[in-house]
Amino acid sequence: MKALIQRVSSAKVEVAGNTVGEIGGGILLLLGVEKTDTQEVALRLINKVLGYRIFADDEGKMNLNVQQMEGELLVVSQFTLVADTKKGTRPGFSKGASPEVGEQLYDFFVQQCAKQISTQTGRYCKDMAVSLVNDGPVTFMLEVN
Secondary structure, three states, X not given: OEEEEEEEEXXXXXXXXXXXXXXXXXXXXXXXXXXXXXXXXXXXXXXXXXXXXXXXXXXXXXXXXXXXXXXXXXXXXXXXXXXXXXXOOOOEOOOEOOHHHHHHHHXXXXXHHHOOOOEEEOOOOOOEEEEXXXXXXXXXXXXXX
């Protein structure tokens, strides 16, 4: 499971021109689910994301996590994060979870996050327009296994 997280001052997701998820300050999280991922992996990644210290403290150092700064979370599914890009010029998607398993783990991930922080989402397997104001910019790829 991979999460590309971006510290944002705002972000939103639209499907067919309608806003389906929107946050102020916090984290935009693009989530990729692999075949081998489980709920236990999802929980480890949630703990890492919510505990990741990417927000400035009073001294300007990245010492605060999203919960400490009372931020929000916008989770967007993005299967292309788990693409194999090592060879050639066309990505391979053999490592990605099936749509059914991917959706189940995505839904689980979102539900578990929502228990701990204000969480908005995109729509699984939909064509989405994601817009954001990247704060910093600050962007990290987080992985757990």
